[in-house]
Amino acid sequence: MRIAVCIKQVPDIEARLRVSGDGTWIDEEDLSFVINESDGYALEEALQIAERTSGEVVVFSLGPERVREALRKALALGAARAVHLKDPAFLGGDSLSTGRALAGALAAGDFDLVLTGSQSDDVGFGSTGTVIAGELGWPHAWLVMGVELDEANKKVKVTREMEAGMNEISNLDLPAVLEIQAGLNKPRYASLKGIMQAKKKEISEPGPGDLGLAPESLGETGAKIEVLSVAFPEAGKGAQIIDGDAETAARTLVEKLQKEARIL
Amino acid sequence: MSAKIWIVLQQRDGKIQKMSWEAVRAGQALAADLGGTAEAVLLGSGMEEAGNEVGQCSLGSVHVADDESLAVYTPGRFARALEAAIATAQPDYVLFPHTYQTVDFLPGLAQSLDAALVPEAVSFETVDGSVVWQRPVLGGKMFASVRAKGPGPVLVSLQSGAFSADELEKGSAPIETLSLDFAAMSADREILRIEEAIAGEVDLSQAPVIVSVGRGVGDAEKIPIMQELADALGGELGASRPVIDSGWLPRDRQIGSSGQTVTPKLYVAAGISGAIQHLVGMKGSQVIVAINKDAGAPIFNVAHYGIVGDLHEVVPAVTAALKEASES
Numbered sequence: 001m002r003i004a005v006c007i008k009q010v011p012d013i014e015a016r017l018r019v020s021g022d023g024t025w026i027d028e029e030d031l032s033f034v035i036n037e038s039d040g041y042a043l044e045e046a047l048q049i050a051e052r053t054s055g056e057v058v059v060f061s062l063g064p065e066r067v068r069e070a071l072r073k074a075l076a077l078g079a080a081r082a083v084h085l086k087d088p089a090f091l092g093g094d095s096l097s098t099g100r101a102l103a104g105a106l107a108a109g110d111f112d113l114v115l116t117g118s119q120s121d122d123v124g125f126g127s128t129g130t131v132i133a134g135e136l137g138w139p140h141a142w143l144v145m146g147v148e149l150d151e152a153n154k155k156v157k158v159t160r161e162m163e164a165g166m167n168e169i170s171n172l173d174l175p176a177v178l179e180i181q182a183g184l185n186k187p188r189y190a191s192l193k194g195i196m197q198a199k200k201k202e203i204s205e206p207g208p209g210d211l212g213l214a215p216e217s218l219g220e221t222g223a224k225i226e227v228l229s230v231a232f233p234e235a236g237k238g239a240q241i242i243d244g245d246a247e248t249a250a251r252t253l254v255e256k257l258q259k260e261a262r263i264l
Numbered sequence: 265m266s267a268k269i270w271i272v273l274q275q276r277d278g279k280i281q282k283m284s285w286e287a288v289r290a291g292q293a294l295a296a297d298l299g300g301t302a303e304a305v306l307l308g309s310g311m312e313e314a315g316n317e318v319g320q321c322s323l324g325s326v327h328v329a330d331d332e333s334l335a336v337y338t339p340g341r342f343a344r345a346l347e348a349a350i351a352t353a354q355p356d357y358v359l360f361p362h363t364y365q366t367v368d369f370l371p372g373l374a375q376s377l378d379a380a381l382v383p384e385a386v387s388f389e390t391v392d393g394s395v396v397w398q399r400p401v402l403g404g405k406m407f408a409s410v411r412a413k414g415p416g417p418v419l420v421s422l423q424s425g426a427f428s429a430d431e432l433e434k435g436s437a438p439i440e441t442l443s444l445d446f447a448a449m450s451a452d453r454e455i456l457r458i459e460e461a462i463a464g465e466v467d468l469s470q471a472p473v474i475v476s477v478g479r480g481v482g483d484a485e486k487i488p489i490m491q492e493l494a495d496a497l498g499g500e501l502g503a504s505r506p507v508i509d510s511g512w513l514p515r516d517r518q519i520g521s522s523g524q525t526v527t528p529k530l531y532v533a534a535g536i537s538g539a540i541q542h543l544v545g546m547k548g549s550q551v552i553v554a555i556n557k558d559a560g561a562p563i564f565n566v567a568h569y570g571i572v573g574d575l576h577e578v579v580p581a582v583t584a585a586l587k588e589a590s591e592s
């Protein structure tokens with residue numbers, strides 16, 4: 001099986017965030033970046049399927065230069081090669097223009113299966129995988145918690161999460177796009193050997209022209225929504241913060257739960 | 265020019281869920297702001313009763329697509345039906361509840377219509393006749409204001425709780441049949457069955473106190489300090505999704521949109537950031553206490569009491585303070 005995985009590199013948001021100079025995003029200067037959580041599960045699922053079917057995994061990512069590090073990591077984990085969409089025309093898009101670009105790059109790959117994460121931890125559109133499926137004209141399923149191929153590798157039985165603890169089980173014809181939800185497997189760690197091998201693996205960097213895509217349909221220009229500003233939620237209506245060292249704060253909390261909230 | 269606003273409701277077995285009523289309310293509010301009309305759309309099979317129920321809202325009309333082929337949701341049929349209906353009626357805005365079902369088909373609909381897509385809006389403002397939507401980014405730590413650009417319909421999904429179903433304006437709306445070429449629409453997945461995901465061994469909905477563990481606990485070895493706090497409070501352990509995904513606690517302890525919804529007397533969230541998917545499962549709790557080392561964590565916006573600090577120090581200290589208080 002030939003399997004593609006779309007991975008997005010996202011900021012590690014435990015850091016202190018600051019609004020960028022133009023007010024439309026965060027200042028990325030001092031942040032560290034990681035592979036988006038659900039994409040890590042998508043990659044693991046792809047690697048397992050490739051191992052079972054003597055197949056190959058190719059990883060795709062759209063983003064600036066720093067994204068190369070995420071692709072290297074995926075190569076160290078076992079992907080055979082990587083495609084990096086880094087041309088400025090690709091950047092700053094919404095899910096429609098980002099999905100269009102990724103689909104353009106995926107179309108030439110003759111894949112049986114494309115896996116994406118279910119949602120990115122930064123912009124969180126939850127949409128890009130479905131847009132890719134639409135562009136390719138393939139079936140898709142969002143929020144996938146189980147993937148089971150039939151013997152002929154022509155169909156896939158998919159378990160999809162629904163609200164309130166229910167699952168939908170369905171069959172999809174291949175090729176298909178599956179948008180993987182965190183938690184369906186146990187992602188592996190990279191081995192030293194894997195890290196060494198990754199250095200020799202290919203990362204190609206096609207531009208819009210190579211994919212036959214008009215630059216104005218891509219990235220920020222091709223997006224149908226624009227971000228005017230980002231901001232922290234209004235302060236004020238939040239929690240009553242209890243100060244002091246751990247012991248003092250703990251005692252005050254217990255007292256407040258007894259005397260103020262009257263629930264103990 | 266007056267705006268035409270559509271609200272696409274979600275139903276299951278003819279029952280319309282709360283988030284859909286919230287979306288109707290949002291549509292009414294948007295129509296009032298823009299000086300337009302709001303109309304509802306209902307897709308399914310055997311929709312007469314549900315249609316009449318929606319008809320009791322103040323709306324321009326209720327469009328009902330009632331067909332056997334829509335009895336079970338598939339993205340192929342639902343997106344194609346809406347694509348045809350939207351292309352004909354040309355609403356300016358189409359609102360949806362931000363449910364897992366909506367997220368499954370809405371991007372494909374936006375793409376085929378070449379429409380702007382605003383997922384997970386929590387509020388809007390109208391500025392000179394154009395609408396600016398707020399939506400959470402970065403796990404709910406921040407909010408982005410976004411606007412559609414270019415012509416064409418704007419498709420928006422609305423996050424749970426963003427609008428209040430209690431403020432719904434009642435009225436009487438005519439029911440209209442949405443006649444579409446259903447035979448031309450094919451399912452793109454074969455639904456085999458719908459089943460319960462978790463064998464619900466633990467029913468947290470009845471627990472008076474829940475101590476909920478987040479990723480901030482660090483690893484499985486640290487769960488016992490949380491259990492001790494739960495024991496001291498006479499409560500149960502709950503958890504955010506990553507704790508379950510990592511295998512630190514079983515899935516039947518998950519709280520949130522894909523886990524359990526709870527409303528205990530006391531909910532203690534330790535090492536939980538407060539992403540919306542977690543909040544929807546616990547924000548109805550009577551008293552919420554948050555313990556988190558990051559003062560900017562969104563959990564502090566819904567909590568009543570907060571302690572900013574390392575849970576590995578604070579949680580055992582709270583357990584000790586409880587014991588101290590019960591002895592004195």
Ligand SMILES: Cc1cc2nc3c(=O)[nH]c(=O)nc-3n(C[C@H](O)[C@H](O)[C@H](O)COP(=O)(O)OP(=O)(O)OC[C@H]3O[C@@H](n4cnc5c(N)ncnc54)[C@H](O)[C@@H]3O)c2cc1C
Nearest residue numbers: 478479480504505520521522535536537541542557558575
């Ligand atoms: C479709 C969908 C469905 C989902 N369903 C659910 C669901 O049902 N339930 C759910 O919970 N999530 C769900 N999620 C995931 C959700 O979006 C968040 O990713 C998740 O809730 C985050 O869990 P967390 O707060 O434990 O982890 P994080 O967001 O990683 O937060 C960890 C927090 O711990 C704090 N911390 C770290 N170390 C310490 C320390 N030593 N002391 C104190 N604080 C510390 C950090 O400051 C941070 O705020 C869903 C996501 C999607 C896309």
Ligand SMILES: Nc1ncnc2c1ncn2[C@@H]1O[C@H](COP(=O)(O)O)[C@@H](O)[C@H]1O
Nearest residue numbers: 006007062116117119120125126127128
């Ligand atoms: N820039 C990108 N590069 C690669 N994959 C992406 C990118 N943006 C989104 N994706 C994929 O699409 C999924 C959903 O992202 P989103 O629609 O932003 O929530 C992610 O989990 C990724 O798998």
